Amino acid sequence: MSYQNLQLTQDGKLKHFLSIEGLNKSILNDILDTAESFTSITDRTIKKVPILRGKTVANLFFEASTRTRSTFELAAQRLSADILNLNINTSATVKGESLLDTIQNLEAMQIDMFVIRHQDSGSAHFFAQHVRPGVSVLNAGDGQHAHPTQAMLDMFTIRRHKQQFENLTVAIVGDIKHSRVARSQIHALNILNTGQVRVIGPQTLIPKDCETLGVQVYHDFDQGLKDVDVVIMLRLQKERMTGALLPSEKEYFQQYGLTSDRLKLAKPDAIVMHPGPANRGIEIESSVMDGNQSVILQQVTFGIAVRMAVMSMIASSSENEQ
Known part of the structure; x- marks a missing residue:
């Protein structure tokens, strides 16, 4: 299955966000426009909107990260999601559990969205192929392939x-x-x-x-x-x-x-x-x-709004499919 087919719903909306490759100009502009609407949230006293209220986002970082992990976490918080940060160094994967088993066990905890960084190219695509319907995968960097x-x-x-x-x-x-x-x-x-x-x-x-x-x-x-x-x-x-x-x-x-x-x-x-x-x-x-x-430094700041945009667009398309 191609990245394009896997990433999009039947009506062309974002279901996963795995790669820029395979997307069209309209989707990229939608992400940029949606991010623009979120930039003003940082000026508010209460920096939250309820778009992901009741949803759970799991951050799975198999590689070290500061900016990406922190801004993804802030983005999910500002969308009112519950957040699970998995410490890979102390997770069951170091005991030999396969990545697929890890995903399935986390899904059993009713995770709605996975943010994944992994050292192997194609790993995000693999995860997206194996999650249950209604669960989304966001690629936070996979090997030398995509970010x-x-x-x-x-x-x-x-x-x-x-x-x-x-x-x-x-x-x-x-x-x-x-x-x-x-x-x-x-x-x-x-x-x-x-x-x-x-x-x-x-x-x-x-x-x-x-x-x-x-x-x-x-x-x-x-x-x-x-x-x-x-x-x-x-x-x-x-x-x-x-x-x-x-x-x-x-x-x-x-x-x-x-x-x-x-x-x-x-x-x-x-x-x-x-x-x-x-x-x-x-x-x-x-x-x-x-x-x-x-x-x-502006790039870092804008990263929060852009990741909020992607998460909100995926959440919206997921609700429409259900």
Whole structure:
């Protein structure tokens, strides 16, 4: 079963959120518009709406996470859901219980929605295939495959600052090869008809077939950065690398680190983004990360509204199916 068929209801609404791939522009815009409606909640004295009241959301994080897990938890809380955070290090999976058995046991506790981060690509798709009808799965990152809510909060951040995508040039810089975020960003940017999407990095960190995703590849950072509207920096995914792909972190920073001087090659009003965690002095200079063009902390804030949007849309489609 394709991601598109699995993710959507018969009338084309979100049932699961596993990947940007397979979705259309209308759904992405619905997520962005719905997120916009949730941004004002943070200004309220009581930061809650009753959309998920009576529902239970289980956060299953098999990999370490700070921003994603925290913002998913806050998003569920602000939608009035009950939340179960499963500590994988102390769960039965470390005793040999299979992932499928874990899911089925949690389902027996009447879980309505699973938020899953796992080190294996395709794991969220596997979970979605095996949950009972009416239960939804949200992918919080699976291996090197996808991180759809991160991509959507990045799209929301870009739209907030640039209003539209059609005339933009967006550069994604760094370890494209091992980045699930980059793949989801590329799919989202192309679905939203972004003018030009560039990927920049050394040959060892860019997939050989990258052009087939609809991007222009640059190995020279200065050339790729020229006149761009948005710069998205990525960290080196050392935990996923095998072999010596880089001479040294110092040399990498010299060739692909975003400095204040290098940023001048982009448009004067270019924004700088990073999905985190950022490594100062390796892919980005502190003066840039903390500078006026950086919107990195805004990305974190917007992540709550975007994840609220996805959860609320899934809850709405689930109710309509029942």
